[in-house]
Amino acid sequence: MAVRIRMKQMGRTHRHYYRIVAIDHRQPRDGKVIEELGTYDPHVTEKSERVTLLPSRIKYWQSVGAKASEHCEAIFKNFMKKWEEIEAANAAKAAEEAAAKAAEAAAPAAPTA
Template sequence: MSVRIRMSRHGRTHRPFFRIAAVDKRRPRDGRVIEQLGYVDPIAKDESKQVSLEADRIRYWLSVGAQPSDTVRALLKKHGVLS
């Protein structure tokens, strides 16, 4: 099984938020996940509530070979999880 760390869209029309999850890469975008690893709320006014990451679990998944999507990779670099 090939695992990707990617975002899935939730919320309502014009008010999205995204969950970051470890997912089998063959699953659809909003399909079944292996593990939730955080969330991104781009519309949150409080900057501390915009992004929440479980860094230790993300590092674990990366260590066992999970590949982050391009968007998630940029987000992890910005928040210091990836170097």
């Protein structure tokens, strides 16, 4: 199966919104997707907030041979670094919380009188 990373059009008339998806290349523009990888909303005024991405999943699909469309390549070029940093920060925060829970569970409970 030839997989492509492209945009799926959503929204309503004159207010389009796009999902960045991994999809079989034979599917129509709004067809059944394999996985959603992010979003793009061109109507958001703040340019840095127009895009959301899942960098680890995008890299996975590219590593197994998925080709990105021209528009998606441009989005990845401009926003991937920002979302990689956000994803790394979230992973570090989750690891820190997991370590705190593990330490809490390992500590013996105080005896009640």
